[in-house]
Amino acid sequence: MFAFLNKKDPVETTELKLDPKRIPAHVAIIMDGNGRWAKARHLPRVAGHKEGMNTVKKVTIAASNLGVKVLTLYAFSTENWKRPTDEVNYLMQLPVNFFETFVPDLIKNNVRVSVMGYTDKLPASTQKAVKDAIADTKDCDGMVLNFALNYGSRAEMVTGIQKIARQVAAGELAVDEIDDQTVDEALMTAPLAPYHDPDLLIRTSGEERLSNFLLWQIAYSELEFTDVKWPDFTATTLQACIAAFQSRDRRFGGLSAKK
Numbered sequence: 409m410f411a412f413l414n415k416k417d418p419v420e421t422t423e424l425k426l427d428p429k430r431i432p433a434h435v436a437i438i439m440d441g442n443g444r445w446a447k448a449r450h451l452p453r454v455a456g457h458k459e460g461m462n463t464v465k466k467v468t469i470a471a472s473n474l475g476v477k478v479l480t481l482y483a484f485s486t487e488n489w490k491r492p493t494d495e496v497n498y499l500m501q502l503p504v505n506f507f508e509t510f511v512p513d514l515i516k517n518n519v520r521v522s523v524m525g526y527t528d529k530l531p532a533s534t535q536k537a538v539k540d541a542i543a544d545t546k547d548c549d550g551m552v553l554n555f556a557l558n559y560g561s562r563a564e565m566v567t568g569i570q571k572i573a574r575q576v577a578a579g580e581l582a583v584d585e586i587d588d589q590t591v592d593e594a595l596m597t598a599p600l601a602p603y604h605d606p607d608l609l610i611r612t613s614g615e616e617r618l619s620n621f622l623l624w625q626i627a628y629s630e631l632e633f634t635d636v637k638w639p640d641f642t643a644t645t646l647q648a649c650i651a652a653f654q655s656r657d658r659r660f661g662g663l664s665a666k667k
């Protein structure tokens with residue numbers, strides 16, 4: 409089923425039958441393969457990032473039209489600083505470019521921008537673009553487009569544990585009161601409630617690993633891996649991933665589907 413998901417060349421099929429009542433509320437994507445896409449075309453890596461940003465725009469509108477509530481995109485990890493300076497500098501310009509070219513479309517589609525990660529470590533111009541995108545879309549109440557920027561799941565958990573420990577030390581919280589919800593509320597996905605946990609996690613470009621992304625939050629997520637490189641990902645690829653998601657029986661540890 410959905411064999412074309414694993415083809416090098418994504419086939420544009422017209423319609424995939426999706427159950428509109430079982431669209432995953434929160435879809436998270438590890439957008440991998442931009443460099444590989446560029447290399448295959450004898451282009452510099454940054455050409456792949458540029459094309460990848462155009463894919464972000466198309467997939468955002470497609471997800472919003474399908475009724476997704478939260479789309480989380482892994483744009484820059486805490487490890488990506490190890491890349492060549494020129495590439496990092498180019499990446500840091502993308503939110504600026506994105507803001508300049510795409511905010512009107514986001515507003516038209518009622519999409520609100522949100523960001524999670526250690527954004528205070530980003531260049532001032534990047535921080536400003538992110539802040540402006542958040543401010544300009546703050547009244548949109550359709551889908552949330554949530555960028556993970558300078559994000560790492562272990563760092564997020566360390567910060568969350570420190571927050572909880574501080575509440576305990578201040579006498580605001582008893583150790584025995586700490587539960588799943590305490591942790592949910594201490595993580596960077598807390599503002600996405602009730603959709604803080606992804607229902608579906610997609611990773612493009614063939615690698616099957618999590619790379620320090622949302623480790624707590626994906627406890628019960630369905631995982632989809634596709635060989636399609638992020639710049640080649642389309643609305644149809646997204647539909648195929650959601651069709652695969654709908655073909656699965658989610659049990660949440662029990663014996664029958666919860667919903």
Ligand code: V0D
Nearest residue numbers: 439457460461483484499502503506538555
């Ligand atoms: C490059 C492919 C949009 C993956 C997508 C700073 C890597 C394009 C943003 C963006 C990146 C982030 C926040 C925001 C508005 C736009 C972005 C980065 C990389 C890293 F408020 N695409 N994009 N940010 N790429």
